[in-house]
Amino acid sequence: MTDQALRSAELVVINRAEIVAVHTTDKTASVIYTSVDHTLSDAARAAVEAGMPDSTRRAYTSDWTAFEAWCAEQGRVSLPATPQTVTEYVVHLTVALSARTDRPLGPSSIERALASIRTWHTFADETPPQTKAARKVLSGYRAQLSRNHNPAAQTRKAAPAEPDALRAMLATVDRTTLAGMRDAALLLLGYACAARVSELVALDISNVTETSDGLLVTIYRRKIKTFTEVAVPYGRVPATCPVRAVRALLAAMADAERTRGPLLVRIDRHGRIAPPMMRKGLPIGDPEGRMTSGAAADVVTRIAKAAGLEGRWSGHSLRRGFATAARRAGASLERIGRHGGWKDGSTALLGYLEEGDRWTDNPVSGL
Template sequence: MTDLVPTAPASPDRPAPFVLSSSALDRLRRAKADSTLRAYRGDLRRFLAWAGARGMIPADLTPTDRGPINDALNADAFAALLHRYGQLHAVATEYVNHLADEGKAPATIDRALAAVAVAHRSAGAGRLATEAARDVLRTYRRDSADAGRTVRRAKPLVVTTLRAMVDTLDTTKLAGIRDRAVLVLGFALGARRSEIAGLNIADLEFTDDGLEVTIRRSKTDQEAAGRKVHVPYGTNAETCPVRTVRAWLAALAEHGVTSGALFRRIDKHGQLGRAPHGRGAADGRISGQTVAIIVQRTALAAGIDAASAFSGHSLRRGFATEARRAGHDQIRIGRHGGWKDGSPTLAGYIEDVDRVTSNALTGVGL
């Protein structure tokens, strides 16, 4: 049980929490990327299970692992929490503390808190006060740093590694042609894995100078203003983004595909699309997770020692690393890859390069 004291039930003086309409909830949910929503649903399911185990909500509203929570981010269970506890900031703070006691990564805890805050708004309860919860998380971060625990970051996938990986692909097969294009174009765009998976054939425009790619929506462009990225020809045929994409488009055309999703699923028989009852997008589009799988699988095939440290984000970080080594400034790198001006994440990647190539001790005469 918990030491938190339930509040009085709803009364004329304290009405039940207002629940948004189904259409409002639908638009609120779709304001977030699908991958973010999936993560939030998992986070909220775990939060509600924790609350249920402590008697904070009725047992029949406690979610199980056997089925997904409902479309309203389990609004019924969350409304029950609101009925019983009113303002949930103390509950959220205790949950953050619980996750810290379990040794969860700070980023994992931060996302779990965000999921609870979104559900709080979805239940019509307005903004969740998270100041105390964030103070607990801040202390946990400091304790983790003092204990020598560091944040795990994706290893940058640099050009020499990319060439070694591409060399392992069998481009006589459809999967090999696709995977090469995913790796090379993803690197050339400095793209997030969701941006790679979200590309359509119509987003590509070939020019005399190379390739113009339209990124219709991204993590830092939730208003879907879109951006264009110019990709020039490469000097190596196997890692030239323009030629590898042309080869993939030609392979798609041979299978009668000339529109729709650019990168598509390929089954174990080498066929495009997906099984009639399989999971995934109806148009056969790959997911961001597939991009990560392609990166790690190909790194393992290339016998790279640190293959397990690679992820879908390694393409993006590798682009930033190599662009900086080539002498490009942070603003130009950021606008090509879709980082916001002044992005601290990009600044960290650039500092990783600069502290070696422009080290303050160079030339001091030690």
């Protein structure tokens, strides 16, 4: 293809798991497309889906199923949907009661529903509907909630697992059991590596190497799509030392004849590494017993509740707590971001750091 034709060609960009057509302004060259040029094969569609986190894929599937059901009830076409249908659906979501919460969805959940609709159109080789009017409805809904002082107007955030909270959580864990050793390692390693739970449960035993200075942990950072090698030094206090916690877990797993495979595994009610789960005689889940992201997040929630901590606790509490505490300890934005695998200029990280600086770098102080 000539340079001129290349400049005028239609480019396809994958952004947030959506395939978006980008047209150039050079009209001097003519390019003729056929239906083949605008069609994704099953293999290509599966590859695009594979680039989406499992939790996002599940959420999008749930959102799309709900949209399809609503369209069927209203006598509307869900695929391809018109902008008017999408706008009416957003209006419906602002007033309909959710079966899970018995309240209308919050703005962030509706925003995700819009993303789900557009993404599903892409997977079906259909042009995503225009959502300008729907987003104006959403903007007005958010403003109305704010005027009414409705908490739903604000984004729900996980409570940060800062050092005092982390110590309280660890105090409830029975580290004489295999499950307790696993939970302690999960908390401390997740915090020390600023890992997302999906990154944490993906770790294999071979990804963790003990050195004279501490641990070197090789983590695949999904958001920046690269492996990072995170240095985790020894802690001053043995009870909160991630190196010692991981060492104890590895020793206990070796006693159970597990020296390879996933680092964080399911433990059954008898305190043993759980065997493969079966359904109708067929294995389901990870055959080696690897924990899921949801199971790891549940561990954090359960232990925080046992410690009597208030707020919303999830797997993200470890990552958020690290960023906040590291900033208060004087670590630079660059060092925090690179240690935790944040993208340069991450708005999420900046938000955490602003919370950490709320008192230590308050502009009102000294006025």
